[in-house]
Amino acid sequence: MNQEKKLSHYISEAKLIDINKYEKKLQIAILGSFTLNGLAEVIQVKCSDIKVGCTTYVSNYNQYNQDILNDSSDLYKFSPNITFLILDTQSILGSLYYFPYSIDITQRKKYVEEKLNNLKNLINIFVKRSNSKLVISNFVIPTYSPYGIYDSKIDYGIKEMIIDLNSKLNDYIKNQNSVYCYDLNGFVTTYGQNNVFDYHKYFFGDIKIAFDYIPSLAHDLISYVKSILSINKKCIVLDLDDTLWGGIVGEDGFEGIKLGPTPPGNAYVEFQKRLLALHQRGIILAINSKNNEQDALDVIRKHPHMILREEHFACMKINWNDKLANMKEIVNELNIGLDSIMFIDDDPVNRELIHTTLPQILTIDIGNDPVNFVSILMEMNDFDSLHITDDDVRRGKMYLEDKNRKTFLGSVNNLDDFLKQLDIKIEIKNADEFSIPRISQLTLKTNQFNLTTKRYQEEDIRKFVNDKKMLVECAQVKDKFGDNGITCVSIVKKEDSEWIIDTFLMSCRIMGRRIEDGILSSILQRAKEEEIKKVKASFIPTLKNQPIANFLPDHGFVKEGDYWVFSLENDIKTPKHLKIERK
Amino acid sequence: MNIPLSEINDMSGSQSIGTWDSFNVYVLLNEIETEFNVRFTLDESMDIKNVGDFKRHLKNHGVILDDS
Numbered sequence: 001m002n003q004e005k006k007l008s009h010y011i012s013e014a015k016l017i018d019i020n021k022y023e024k025k026l027q028i029a030i031l032g033s034f035t036l037n038g039l040a041e042v043i044q045v046k047c048s049d050i051k052v053g054c055t056t057y058v059s060n061y062n063q064y065n066q067d068i069l070n071d072s073s074d075l076y077k078f079s080p081n082i083t084f085l086i087l088d089t090q091s092i093l094g095s096l097y098y099f100p101y102s103i104d105i106t107q108r109k110k111y112v113e114e115k116l117n118n119l120k121n122l123i124n125i126f127v128k129r130s131n132s133k134l135v136i137s138n139f140v141i142p143t144y145s146p147y148g149i150y151d152s153k154i155d156y157g158i159k160e161m162i163i164d165l166n167s168k169l170n171d172y173i174k175n176q177n178s179v180y181c182y183d184l185n186g187f188v189t190t191y192g193q194n195n196v197f198d199y200h201k202y203f204f205g206d207i208k209i210a211f212d213y214i215p216s217l218a219h220d221l222i223s224y225v226k227s228i229l230s231i232n233k234k235c236i237v238l239d240l241d242d243t244l245w246g247g248i249v250g251e252d253g254f255e256g257i258k259l260g261p262t263p264p265g266n267a268y269v270e271f272q273k274r275l276l277a278l279h280q281r282g283i284i285l286a287i288n289s290k291n292n293e294q295d296a297l298d299v300i301r302k303h304p305h306m307i308l309r310e311e312h313f314a315c316m317k318i319n320w321n322d323k324l325a326n327m328k329e330i331v332n333e334l335n336i337g338l339d340s341i342m343f344i345d346d347d348p349v350n351r352e353l354i355h356t357t358l359p360q361i362l363t364i365d366i367g368n369d370p371v372n373f374v375s376i377l378m379e380m381n382d383f384d385s386l387h388i389t390d391d392d393v394r395r396g397k398m399y400l401e402d403k404n405r406k407t408f409l410g411s412v413n414n415l416d417d418f419l420k421q422l423d424i425k426i427e428i429k430n431a432d433e434f435s436i437p438r439i440s441q442l443t444l445k446t447n448q449f450n451l452t453t454k455r456y457q458e459e460d461i462r463k464f465v466n467d468k469k470m471l472v473e474c475a476q477v478k479d480k481f482g483d484n485g486i487t488c489v490s491i492v493k494k495e496d497s498e499w500i501i502d503t504f505l506m507s508c509r510i511m512g513r514r515i516e517d518g519i520l521s522s523i524l525q526r527a528k529e530e531e532i533k534k535v536k537a538s539f540i541p542t543l544k545n546q547p548i549a550n551f552l553p554d555h556g557f558v559k560e561g562d563y564w565v566f567s568l569e570n571d572i573k574t575p576k577h578l579k580i581e582r583k
Numbered sequence: 584m585n586i587p588l589s590e591i592n593d594m595s596g597s598q599s600i601g602t603w604d605s606f607n608v609y610v611l612l613n614e615i616e617t618e619f620n621v622r623f624t625l626d627e628s629m630d631i632k633n634v635g636d637f638k639r640h641l642k643n644h645g646v647i648l649d650d651s
Binding site for chain 2: 201
């Protein structure tokens with residue numbers, strides 16, 4: 001299914017974009033071994049759709065080698081944030097693309113080895129010279145061989161050469177921090193070689209990806225943009241009737257709803273399985289449904305073919321309130337940003353209600369035919385992440401623990417008792433290879449409890465870690481209900497007699513437990529041990545960081561010029577309900 | 584190509600339209616093919632230099648155009 005708009009639509013739209021109206025900016029370079037005309041325009045429009053002002057650089061036809069090898073090339077002058085290097089099989093194989101068996105197996109192996117080394121060399125040079133992320137495509141596996149069906153019997157035949165090259169290239173890239181492999185072969189498989197590659201276009205203009213598919217390619221590549229800028233979705237809020245199952249449970253009854261091994265119930269089962277897989281990868285699921293709560297809960301708890309059960313939902317609002325009120329409660333309970341929520345509902349009225357009142361939420365028109373639900377979900381590029389951390393994978397479980405925590409809060413008399421009984425343990429560690437991706441992710445995503453809202457990519461954090469004048473710490477927070485994972489980050493610039501807090505943030509997930517008091521006291525304590533006189537910090541207000549606005553004055557910092565300053569002659573208060581360990 | 588409809592006639596082409604470059608023409612050709620459900624041959628594609636050429640080749644493929 002190709003639901004994309006025409007290329008000409010994007011080309012005209014691109015001319016109308018005013019990138020100055022967007023706060024987020026991005027420089028994208030496109031390098032290719034063949035004509036990729038139009039790709040830049042589609043990327044610009046798709047960036048503008050997600051409120052990113054994007055400027056592009058497109059290398060001249062097949063000039064990617066020169067662009068990367070020449071250190072004063074226009075590519076480096078452009079200083080991209082993301083660079084896409086899109087290569088095709090024909091150009092890498094040269095004449096072997098047509099005559100693979102003109103040389104023997106040893107030479108074929110040597111050929112692939114050489115090409116692999118060239119690519120590694122290009123990657124290394126690029127990484128050394130540029131701060132840009134590099135996304136390099138793998139090679140499309142040829143489907144034709146002059147040997148026809150016998151090709152599979154040939155040792156290291158033309159298909160095997162490319163499979164081998166892809167696998168070795170991918171292995172190499174796996175260990176490179178800012179380099180990623182884009183599955184171009186998968187793209188061509190998804191849409192079909194005979195559609196994507198069209199001889200008419202190829203002979204006419206050396207076009208190897210037909211114009212009709214350039215928008216789909218751009219859609220895939222935008223996944224990287226969304227990941228780098230952390231504009232991805234963390235939570236899917238779902239309707240129940242005609243979304244997770246067919247029919248209306250209040251009318252059709254427990255036995256009457258469509259959910260099970262026979263059509264159309266099997267389409268809903270399949271949809272639920274795909275949602276469960278996203279849940280297992282760390283996407284939070286929630287329910288917003290107009291229903292008799294008991295009817296719906298019966299299905300969720302007892303229906304033999306239900307895949308998603310109560311434990312998979314971080315929050316369930318099943319009642320007769322309007323969906324907007326429910327949505328607001330979900331947002332409050334889960335404490336996540338509106339812009340990280342996706343709402344899936346079959347009813348256009350409900351979608352319109354949410355879309356007009358809470359436009360930051362992405363509402364999805366899933367249509368009324370369950371046949372399409374799965375493909376709509378799988379074509380989305382909103383859940384991608386350049387790094388899936390352990391914390392991501394555990395997120396669903398952590399929200400469940402939080403549900404228990406809230407129930408417990410309801411059962412104790414006051415907040416102090418609650419905090420004491422939570423048994424909170426904080427482990428503060430210096431950043432290391434394992435925590436760097438998570439630390440970067442937190443700086444990119446945390447909006448509310450964030451003193452300066454400075455956004456850092458992994459490369460930036462790595463630079464700080466290697467800088468003796470910088471102290472990068474993160475904290476893992478556990479309590480009797482579970483492990484919240486790495487949820488706090490502090491970055492401090494150490495000068496001779498004073499320290500400057502560059503970044504101080506905490507995930508909103510653990511707000512309200514005075515954990516921040518513990519982290520701050522640890523920084524101050526450490527400064528004191530190193531005989532520092534003052535710790536300075538600044539608060540940079542944003543639309544979202546009101547929760548931390550009074551943090552500095554509340555904790556004994558005094559305004560001095562541009563900074564808030566804590567003099568280490570003062571006492572450092574350490575909260576009693578926390579057990580803090582510094583490792 | 585950002586040309587007002589009123590300014591387009593059969594002679595519109597690389598001579599009169601500054602944005603009529605090989606890429607734009609090719610996108611146009613591709614979308615005309617999709618719109619009218621025809622496939623131009625390579626010769627026809629190479630022959631197209633202006634709007635009139637497009638019309639002529641479309642007629643050869645049996646497309647009836649309202650020329651008024």
